[in-house]
Structure formats: C-alpha cells, structure tokens
Amino acid sequence: DTEVTQTPKHLVMGMTNKKSLKCEQHMGHRAMYWYKQKAKKPPELMFVYSYEKLSINESVPSRFSPECPNSSLLNLHLHALQPEDSALYLCASSQRVGGMNTEAFFGQGTRLTVV
Amino acid sequence: GEDVEQSLFLSVREGDSSVINCTYTDSSSTYLYWYKQEPGAGLQLLTYIFSNMDMKQDQRLTVLLNKKDKHLSLRIADTQTGDSAIYFCAEESEAGTALIFGKGTTLSVSS
Numbered sequence: 490d491t492e493v494t495q496t497p498k499h500l501v502m503g504m505t506n507k508k509s510l511k512c513e514q515h516m517g518h519r520a521m522y523w524y525k526q527k528a529k530k531p532p533e534l535m536f537v538y539s540y541e542k543l544s545i546n547e548s549v550p551s552r553f554s555p556e557c558p559n560s561s562l563l564n565l566h567l568h569a570l571q572p573e574d575s576a577l578y579l580c581a582s583s584q585r586v587g588g589m590n591t592e593a594f595f596g597q598g599t600r601l602t603v604v
Numbered sequence: 605g606e607d608v609e610q611s612l613f614l615s616v617r618e619g620d621s622s623v624i625n626c627t628y629t630d631s632s633s634t635y636l637y638w639y640k641q642e643p644g645a646g647l648q649l650l651t652y653i654f655s656n657m658d659m660k661q662d663q664r665l666t667v668l669l670n671k672k673d674k675h676l677s678l679r680i681a682d683t684q685t686g687d688s689a690i691y692f693c694a695e696e697s698e699a700g701t702a703l704i705f706g707k708g709t710t711l712s713v714s715s
Binding site for chain 2: 577592600
C-alpha cells in the first residue's frame with residue numbers, strides 16, 4: 490500500500506468558518522508533510538512532522554494549525570482564512586526526514602476555496 | 605539558496621520521445637526526483653535517481669544525471685496522450701528535510 494489518502498477532496502469555506510483537512514497513510518512512514526500549491530505553481534512546503542513532532546514550520550500564518558495525533562494521521566486545522574488561501578493542499582509522507590531513501594508519496598490533495 | 609529550474613512547456617506528437625530538462629543548484633542533494641501531476645490531481649512519484657548514478661531506466665522512462673553541470677533530464681519514449689501532464693523536477697533541501705520543486709514543465713501530446 491503506497492497510498493496517502495486525503496479528505497475531503499474539495500472544500501468551500503467562508504472566512505469565519507473553522508474546518509479541518511485530514512491525511513492518512515499506512516506505510517509506516519514517520520515523516521509527514523503539508524504543502525500548498527497555487528494554480529500553475531510548484532508545491533510549497535508548509536509544515537514537516539517527524540515522529541509525530543513538528544520539526545519545520547515555514548513561517549506559516551497561525552490561521553493554519555497542524556496536528557499529528559499519531560504516526561498515521563496528519564490534520565490541518567483552518568480558521569479565519571482569507572480568499573488568497575484558496576489552493577490545493579497536498580499531504581505527503583516519507584520513511585523519515587533526511588538521510589537515505591527519503592522519497593515522498595503524495596496524496597491527491599484537497600482543493601480549498603475560501604469565499 | 606536552493607533553486608530548481610525547468611523549461612515551462614513542451615509539445616510533442618504521439619509516438620515521439622519527450623525530453624524534459626532540469627537544472628538544480630544544491631550539489632549535496634542525495635536524491636533527485638521526477639513527479640507527474642495530471643490536471644486537478646496530486647503528485648505522482650515517477651522515478652528518482654541517486655546522486656552517484658549517471659542514468660536510470662524504468663520502462664519508458666530514462667533519467668540522465670550530469671552532476672558536474674547539475675543537469676537532470678527525463679526522457680519518455682513512445683510518448684502517449686496519457687502522458688500529457690505537468691512534470692516537476694525536485695531536489696532535497698540542503699537540510700534534507702523536504703523537497704524543493706521546479707516550476708514544472710507542461711507536456712502536451714498531440715495525436
């Protein structure tokens with residue numbers, strides 16, 4: 490099983506809403522990532538979790554709040570977003586952060602629209 | 605800083621070979637990757653090459669690495685319409701903590 494599953498696939502939310510994006514993998518990977526991808530742009534790293542601990546936050550605004558409840562799950566809690574936050578949010582996992590064999594597997598993404 | 609450059613567009617006819625080029629800056633990258641993204645979808649890992657290799661072949665895909673020039677290429681033999689997508693070259697960040705992507709090359713295959 491080399492699958493990273495993200496839910497929901499599409500999300501439309503108002504600027505005052507609170508919502509969560511979910512990501513799950515069962516490959517035994519200990520590193521999980523959130524990337525943000527705007528249209529016609531490459532993915533940009535937001536957060537990295539290593540062994541369920543936040544190891545990198547790429548200066549992401551606090552209206553995005555990641556959570557890693559266990560080694561298989563990664564959430565991204567959203568609150569008070571702006572229309573410019575509309576994008577494809579991609580989750581990825583790899584065996585571990587850094588070192589050998591760090592190939593990352595990506596989910597299909599959640600397409601978020603903030604209205 | 606780290607940077608990955610790609611040409612933005614490539615158009616080929618069905619059955620021809622496609623060659624997508626990429627240059628990168630971080631000579632310490634252990635692995636270099638090619639990802640494919642179809643419209644509205646996530647990223648699919650196509651192949652990767654270890655930095656001490658010159659070439660890697662996987663069915664219709666051939667990756668060439670020129671470490672001296674920091675140049676990576678992806679050749680797709682017998683290109684099909686289903687190969688139409690955006691192809692991202694990626695290297696590991698200097699700290700090895702995440703991927704740095706190029707801007708992506710849009711491959712258009714006409715029949």
